[in-house]
Amino acid sequence: xxxxxxxxxxxxxxxAETVTLSCTYDTSESDYYLFWYKQPPSRQMILVxxxxxxxxxxxxxNRFSVNFQKAAKSFSLKISDSQLGxxxxxxxxxxxxxxxxxxxxxxxxxxxxxx
Amino acid sequence: xxxxxxxxxxxITKRGQNVTFRCDPISEHNRLYWxxxxxxxxxxxxxxxxxxxxxxxxxxxxxRFSAERPKGSFSTLEIQRTEQGDSAMYLCASSSQGNDEQxxxxxxxxTVL
Numbered sequence: 001x002x003x004x005x006x007x008x009x010x011x012x013x014x015x016a017e018t019v020t021l022s023c024t025y026d027t028s029e030s031d032y033y034l035f036w037y038k039q040p041p042s043r044q045m046i047l048v049x050x051x052x053x054x055x056x057x058x059x060x061x062n063r064f065s066v067n068f069q070k071a072a073k074s075f076s077l078k079i080s081d082s083q084l085g086x087x088x089x090x091x092x093x094x095x096x097x098x099x100x101x102x103x104x105x106x107x108x109x110x111x112x113x114x115x
Numbered sequence: 116x117x118x119x120x121x122x123x124x125x126x127i128t129k130r131g132q133n134v135t136f137r138c139d140p141i142s143e144h145n146r147l148y149w150x151x152x153x154x155x156x157x158x159x160x161x162x163x164x165x166x167x168x169x170x171x172x173x174x175x176x177x178x179r180f181s182a183e184r185p186k187g188s189f190s191t192l193e194i195q196r197t198e199q200g201d202s203a204m205y206l207c208a209s210s211s212q213g214n215d216e217q218x219x220x221x222x223x224x225x226t227v228l
Contacts, residue, residue: 004157033215045158045206045219091157095215102148102171103217105157 004092006106013082014114020067021077021109023092030054032094034068035103036077040088048090051075079111087113119220121207127226128197135193136223140209147190148217149182150206151175158206164190165212197227 004025013019025034036048051059051068058066063083067076075094079086089108096104120139128134140147145166150158161180163171166187176182179197184190194201204224208217 035216037219044221047216047218050216093157101146101165101210101215102160102163102173103150103158104160108155108157 004094004096004104004106006090006092006109008109009107010110010112012112012114013079015082015084017082018078018080019082019111021079021090021092021111023075023077023106025073025075025092025094025096027073027094027096034066034075035093036064036066036075037091037093037105038086038088039091039108040085045091049077082113084113084115087111119207119209119218121205121220121223123223124221125224125226127228129228130197130199132197133193133195134197134225135191136205136207136225138190138192138207138209138220140189140207141211141218142188144209144211144218145187146210146212147184148208148210149190149192150208152204152206152222153202161192161205194225197225199227201225202227 032053034051037045038048039045049061049064063080065078091108092106093103122137147164149161152158160173162182164184179195182192204222206222207220210217
């Protein structure tokens with residue numbers, strides 16, 4: 001079965017510092033999307049950033065950027081200048097099966113931001 | 116349009132009862148997804164609609180579960196003869212054709228006593 005692995009159940013970062021959340025996945029496809037979603041406590045899931053696998057350039061959205069290593073099947077999320085509002089569960093996800101639209105999610109990383 | 120909405124937000128029921136949840140996607144989105152999320156885990160896919168057609172179903176979707184999207188707009192997810200193991204957050208998401216970004220609703224939290 002194709003899977004997504006987030007090996008860090010919890011991470012902590014000081015406000016204004018940088019933190020990197022890791023994600024590895026398994027696919028035999030060559031063209032696909034990868035996503036990072038954020039789920040704040042008791043609030044709905046929102047998309048943080050997306051990466052198209054055929055693009056070599058790493059995606060960036062303001063303070064959020066990815067380090068996409070296609071050969072290693074690694075897709076880490078870097079949060080710069082961390083803010084208290086960044087505290088949440090972060091999920092890595094991608095459409096794991098050929099032709100399917102459904103996303104397969106990792107088990108998540110809980111990020112705490114210390115003031 | 117305020118995004119994907121789900122009702123009810125919370126449901127408490129007794130084992131053996133039937134429950135139905137509703138999802139209203141973003142109006143121009145023709146794709147709709149149901150996921151289930153248990154505490155401390157990522158969402159797990161249940162089923163997917165394109166317009167009114169149910170195109171994908173997970174093995175997680177037992178015969179007690181049924182989903183519909185009769186007019187290609189809102190969708191309902193029904194669970195018959197609920198079991199304690201059905202307790203979870205049920206998430207709905209929608210997306211538009213040609214865009215893989217899925218927009219999630221706030222979820223319906225089901226507690227089966």
